[in-house]
Amino acid sequence: MNKSICLIIPPSIFLLDERVFMSLGILRIAAVLENAGYSVDILDLSGVENYEEVVRVYSNTTPIRTFGLTATTP
Numbered sequence: 001m002n003k004s005i006c007l008i009i010p011p012s013i014f015l016l017d018e019r020v021f022m023s024l025g026i027l028r029i030a031a032v033l034e035n036a037g038y039s040v041d042i043l044d045l046s047g048v049e050n051y052e053e054v055v056r057v058y059s060n061t062t063p064i065r066t067f068g069l070t071a072t073t074p
Contacts, residue, residue: 004064005033006041011051012072026070 007030009023023044030040043058045051059067 002063002065003037004039004041005066005068006043006058006062006064007068007070008055009042009044009046009070011045011048023070023072026068029068 007026009026023046027042030042033040041062041064043055045054048054
């Protein structure tokens with residue numbers, strides 16, 4: 001069983017500066033997963049304009065097949 005997970009922080013178009021507020025919820029989930037023996041990658045796409053290309057390249061080059069996604073809403 002592959003115990004690797006990638007957690008994705010997508011860009012948020014409504015925030016004036018995406019880097020001001022860190023996504024603590026998904027980072028807490030990452031810590032819990034690591035404590036449970038999982039290997040966790042964080043793909044932080046905050047402020048990345050070509051985020052779709054970054055996700056495409058990442059998903060095509062990593063053996064990880066389990067992904068988690070967070071979201072921010074106004």
